[in-house]
């Protein structure tokens with residue numbers, strides 16, 4: 001009645017990939033001694049992986065909801081100005097989402113569970129932006145002046161980019177990591193610093209300032225390096241730092257230039273900054 005040793009190992013090893021599960025259920029497995037008793041344990045391992053990732057999704061969804069509610073409360077109590085609150089949500093949402101990716105399992109399907117979080121928030125933004133729902137906390141903490149329609153622009157593009165990076169790049173590529181670091185960390189800080197200290201405007205764009213752009217460049221660079229180091233230490237990304245640092249510097253510089261351009265009326269920063277970062281990162285990292 002005791003499972004064969006390999007089944008025990010299989011049951012408790014890292015969640016099995018679909019390929020492993022298919023192989024163990026194929027006619028080949030019994031032929032090499034992996035008898036049907038193993039399949040009884042293989043199924044739970046796959047089911048465990050599903051349950052594990054579903055739990056991680058619920059946890060990150062809860063974190064997203066708590067983040068927005070917390071800043072809504074801080075705004076309601078006049079502890080934070082609405083504009084600053086929104087920008088802090090902008091900065092923290094993307095960085096904490098990036099930070100949460102290693103929570104999910106090593107299964108090839110894990111990225112879909114992670115992408116489900118920004119997707120749910122995309123639906124939340126659509127429902128509230130189209131006035132099909134009315135989450136005052138969400139509207140107050142994510143818009144500039146409480147207009148629900150604003151949810152359908154910057155915030156919606158933002159969560160769509162989060163979804164795209166999770167699905168397309170995930171943990172194994174520096175492209176998604178740097179793109180989200182520049183969109184959330186870099187662009188978010190540019191607004192905060194620029195509004196407060198941006199008296200010296202950029203010659204070709206009177207709505208943007210040297211202080212805002214320089215802060216985006218510096219903060220975006222260091223957040224990108226920090227996030228790449230986080231993923232490198234966890235073993236997801238292997239980088240040669242002597243070439244990575246100048247590459248990230250170039251990517252940050254180009255993203256900052258694009259963010260400073262007077263094109264906000266044509267394309268939102270939450271689209272232009274990450275897409276340009278993805279393109280430059282693709283060519284510089286040759287992924």
Ligand SMILES: C/C(=C\COP(=O)(O)O)CCC[C@H](C)CCC[C@H](C)CCCC(C)C
Nearest residue numbers: 063064067090093096097118142154155158
């Ligand atoms: C305020 C936001 C964007 C506005 O951009 P801009 O117009 O100022 O340029 C961000 C909107 C965030 C969204 C409502 C919530 C996203 C949560 C995220 C998908 C998951 C976070 C998980 C983590 C564990 C908190």
Ligand SMILES: Nc1ccn([C@@H]2O[C@H](COP(=O)(O)OP(=O)(O)O)[C@@H](O)[C@H]2O)c(=O)n1
Nearest residue numbers: 190191194195198207208209212213260269
């Ligand atoms: N490079 C930058 C970016 C923003 N800012 C300041 O931040 C405000 C909002 O910037 P933005 O239009 O990029 O705001 P979002 O679209 O990121 O919400 C600008 O009107 C400027 O006052 C800046 O001074 N320099």
